[in-house]
Amino acid sequence: MALNKVQMLELYRKMRTIREFEETVAKFFSQGQIPGFVHLYTGEEAVATGVCANLEKQDYIASTHRGHGHGIARGASLNKMMAEIFGRIDGECKGKGGSMHIADVELGFLGANGIVGAGLPLATGAGFAAKYMKTNGVAICFFGDAASNRGTFHESLNMASIQKLPVVFVNENNMYGISMSQERHQNISDIADRAGSYGMPGMVVDGNDVMAVYEAAEEAVKSARAGGGPVLIECKTYRHHGHFEGDACIYRCDEEVNAWKAKDPLPRFANRLQEMKMATEAEIDQIDAEVKKVIADAVEFAQNSPVPTLDELTKDVYCD
Amino acid sequence: MIAGIIANPASGKDIRRLVAHATVFDNQEKANLIRRILLGLQAAGVQTVWFMPDYFGFYERALDAFSGENQLSMEIKLLPMQCKANQEDSQLAAAKMVELGVRCLVTLGGDGTNRVVSKGAGVVPIMPVSTGTNNVFSVMVEGTIAGLAAGLVATGAVEEEYSLIRTKKLIIYINGKAVDIALIDAVVLAEQFIGCRAIWDMGKIRQIVATCGEPFHIGIAAIVGALHPIDMRESKGINLIIESGGQRQYPAQSSSIQVNAAVGPGLIRSVPVRSYELMSLGQKVVVRHVPCVIAVDGEREIIVGPEDCVEIELVQTGPLVVDVKSTLKRAAEKGLFINR
Numbered sequence: 001m002a003l004n005k006v007q008m009l010e011l012y013r014k015m016r017t018i019r020e021f022e023e024t025v026a027k028f029f030s031q032g033q034i035p036g037f038v039h040l041y042t043g044e045e046a047v048a049t050g051v052c053a054n055l056e057k058q059d060y061i062a063s064t065h066r067g068h069g070h071g072i073a074r075g076a077s078l079n080k081m082m083a084e085i086f087g088r089i090d091g092e093c094k095g096k097g098g099s100m101h102i103a104d105v106e107l108g109f110l111g112a113n114g115i116v117g118a119g120l121p122l123a124t125g126a127g128f129a130a131k132y133m134k135t136n137g138v139a140i141c142f143f144g145d146a147a148s149n150r151g152t153f154h155e156s157l158n159m160a161s162i163q164k165l166p167v168v169f170v171n172e173n174n175m176y177g178i179s180m181s182q183e184r185h186q187n188i189s190d191i192a193d194r195a196g197s198y199g200m201p202g203m204v205v206d207g208n209d210v211m212a213v214y215e216a217a218e219e220a221v222k223s224a225r226a227g228g229g230p231v232l233i234e235c236k237t238y239r240h241h242g243h244f245e246g247d248a249c250i251y252r253c254d255e256e257v258n259a260w261k262a263k264d265p266l267p268r269f270a271n272r273l274q275e276m277k278m279a280t281e282a283e284i285d286q287i288d289a290e291v292k293k294v295i296a297d298a299v300e301f302a303q304n305s306p307v308p309t310l311d312e313l314t315k316d317v318y319c320d
Numbered sequence: 321m322i323a324g325i326i327a328n329p330a331s332g333k334d335i336r337r338l339v340a341h342a343t344v345f346d347n348q349e350k351a352n353l354i355r356r357i358l359l360g361l362q363a364a365g366v367q368t369v370w371f372m373p374d375y376f377g378f379y380e381r382a383l384d385a386f387s388g389e390n391q392l393s394m395e396i397k398l399l400p401m402q403c404k405a406n407q408e409d410s411q412l413a414a415a416k417m418v419e420l421g422v423r424c425l426v427t428l429g430g431d432g433t434n435r436v437v438s439k440g441a442g443v444v445p446i447m448p449v450s451t452g453t454n455n456v457f458s459v460m461v462e463g464t465i466a467g468l469a470a471g472l473v474a475t476g477a478v479e480e481e482y483s484l485i486r487t488k489k490l491i492i493y494i495n496g497k498a499v500d501i502a503l504i505d506a507v508v509l510a511e512q513f514i515g516c517r518a519i520w521d522m523g524k525i526r527q528i529v530a531t532c533g534e535p536f537h538i539g540i541a542a543i544v545g546a547l548h549p550i551d552m553r554e555s556k557g558i559n560l561i562i563e564s565g566g567q568r569q570y571p572a573q574s575s576s577i578q579v580n581a582a583v584g585p586g587l588i589r590s591v592p593v594r595s596y597e598l599m600s601l602g603q604k605v606v607v608r609h610v611p612c613v614i615a616v617d618g619e620r621e622i623i624v625g626p627e628d629c630v631e632i633e634l635v636q637t638g639p640l641v642v643d644v645k646s647t648l649k650r651a652a653e654k655g656l657f658i659n660r
Contacts, residue, residue: 183375188346188347188348188376189329189347189375189377190329190330190333190346190347190376192333192337193333193344193346193347193348195337195344196344196346201337201338202333202337202344203333203334203335203336203337203338203516204330204333204334205334205335205516209515211513211514212514212515212517215335215513215515215516216335216338216516219335219338219339220338231338259404272513275623275625276512276611277626
C-alpha cells in the first residue's frame with residue numbers, strides 16, 4: 001500500500017461525492033420530487049471507494065439495492081445517475097429503472113438490483129467470463145449481511161471456488177437485513193466465517209476505514225487477477241439512514257447510531273490526511289466545495305431532463 | 321475459587337488468511353473450545369466463572385450445551401458491562417473481573433488480545449489460549465487442559481512458584497508520555513496508516529524492539545529467535561535495526577545479517593538486520609524512524625507524527641502467566657488427580 005497525495009485526496013473526493021450525492025437525494029426525496037424507493041449509502045462510503053480504487057477498465061462490479069455509492073465509486077456519470085433517480089429520460093436507463101436499477105455496462109457496472117442477493121450470480125458469471133475469455137478481469141460483488149443467507153450466496157461461492165474464478169465477494173455487513181438485526185437473522189457474527197466452507201480465504205476488515213478496505217481489496221484483487229481464485233472480504237460498517245428513505249428506524253437505538261456516527265469514515269479520513277500533512281484544512285474544504293457544485297449541477301441536469309413520454313413505456317423491454 | 325473467561329470473537333480473522341496461510345478460527349469452534357475450558361475449570365474445583373459479554377454471545381452459546389443432566393455444577397455469570405465490540409471491552413472486563421475476585425483469567429485470542437487483557441489484569445494470572453494468528457504469548461493448548469491448569473491456579477491448589485511465569489513488557493512513550501504497551505514486540509514500520517493492522521510486508525520494518533523471541537516462535541519474534549534467542553523469563557530484551565526496504569524470499573544474500581525466519585503462518589522471509597543490541601531491564605531505546613506506525617504484538621496500533629519523539633522501555637512488570645505443563649506436573653506430584 002503506497003498511495004501518493006493525489007491518490008489519497010482522490011479517495012477522499014470520491015467518498016465526499018457519494019455522501020453529497022446521497023444527502024442530496026434524501027433532501028429531494030423528502031420533498032416528493034423523486035419517485036419510487038431510495039436506499040442510501042451514507043456511512044458506508046469507505047467500502048465502495050476502497051474497493052473500486054483497485055479496479056481496472058476490464059473489471060466488473062455487481063451491486064445491491066443500496067447501489068448509488070458503488071456506481072459513483074466505479075466512475076458512473078453523476079448526471080445520468082441523478083437523472084435516473086429523478087425518473088428522467090436522460091438517466092442511465094432512460095428514467096424507467098430508478099434508483100434500484102442503475103447500470104452502466106460499458107463501465108463494467110452490472111447494475112444495482114432490487115432483489116436481495118441477485119448480484120452474486122451476476123458477478124460469478126462475470127468472473128467466469130473473464131476467465132473463459134482470458135480478459136485478465138476481476139469481478140467484484142457487493143452484497144449485504146442478509147444476502148449471505150440466500151441460496152444465491154452459497155451457489156455463487158460454491159461455483160466460484162470450484163471453478164477458481166476471479167471474483168472478490170465484498171460483504172457490506174451493516175448489521176441489519178432491512179429491520180432485522182444480524183443476531184436475529186443468522187447464527188454467526190462474521191460472514192467471513194462462511195468462506196472456509198467453500199475453501200476460500202475470508203477476512204474481516206473495518207469497513208469505516210477506507211485505507212483498511214483499500215489494503216484488503218488490493219491484496220484480494222491482486223490474488224484473484226493472478227489466478228488465486230475467489231476471496232471473501234467482510235467489511236463491518238453501518239448505514240446512517242434507515243433501510244429506505246421514510247423508514248422510521250424504530251429498531252435501532254440512538255446510542256448505537258451515535259456510536260457508529262462517531263466512526264464516520266469521512267471525518268476520520270479527512271483528519272488522518274491532515275495529521276499526516278497530506279492535506280490542509282483548506283484543501284479539504286476546497287474538495288468539499290467542488291463536490292457540492294458537481295452534485296448541484298447533477299441535480300440541475302436531472303431537473304432539466306424531460307420525463308419519459310408514454311411511447312417509451314414498452315421500449316427496451318424486449319429486443320427490438 | 322473464581323475464574324474469568326475473556327474470549328475475543330474477532331481474533332483469527334484478519335487479512336493474513338489471504339496474504340499468508342493463517343488458520344481460520346471461526347466463532348463456533350471458539351464456543352466449543354470454551355465448553356472444554358469450562359469442564360476443565362469445574363474439574364479443578366472452580367466454583368464461579370465470570371464471562372465477558374461480546375457481540376457473538378459466547379456465554380449463551382457455550383452454555384447452550386450444558387442443559388438438563390449435562391448442567392454444570394459451578395456458577396456461570398455474565399459480567400454486567402456494555403459491550404462496545406472493540407478492544408476496550410477486554411481491558412474493562414479484565415479490570416472488572418479483578419474487582420470481583422477472579423483468581424485466574426482465561427483468554428481466547430492471539431498476542432494482541434492478551435496485550436489488551438494484561439492492561440486490566442494487574443497481578444491476576446492469565447491462561448492465554450491461542451485462537452489468534454501469531455502466538456508467542458498465547459499457547460496452542462487443548463481447552464480441557466487449559467481449563468484444568470487455570471482451575472488449579474484459581475483454586476490455589478498449585479503453588480505460584482510452580483504455576484506462574486512473570487513476563488516482561490515494553491512501554492511505548494511518545495514525547496515522554498506512556499501511550500501503550502507490548503508483551504512481545506514493538507515493530508516500527510515506514511507506514512502512515514493502521515489499515516488492515518497486520519504486518520506481512522517485511523520491507524516496511526525499520527526497527528524491532530522485543531522482550532523475547534525463539535526460533536520456534538511464529539511472527540516477528542521468530543526474527544529475534546533466529547538471531548539471538550531470548551527466553552520469556554530472561555531479564556533482557558533486544559533492539560534490532562532493520563535495513564530499509566529489505567524483504568527477500570528465502571534464501572537471500574546481502575551485506576547485512578540476513579535472518580531467515582517464519583514471520584507469519586507460511587511466510588518464511590529473509591530480513592536484513594543492520595545491527596542489534598541487547599537491552600537490560602529499565603533500559604529505553606529511541607525510535608529512529610519517524611513518522612511511522614508502531615505495531616504492538618503483531619498489530620499496527622500507534623501512529624507517530626513527524627515531530628514526535630518515541631522511546632520504548634523494557635520492564636519486568638509484564639503479566640503473570642500460567643505455565644500449563646509445570647502446573648499440571650506439580651498437581652500430579654501432589655496427588656491432586658488421585659481419588660483416595
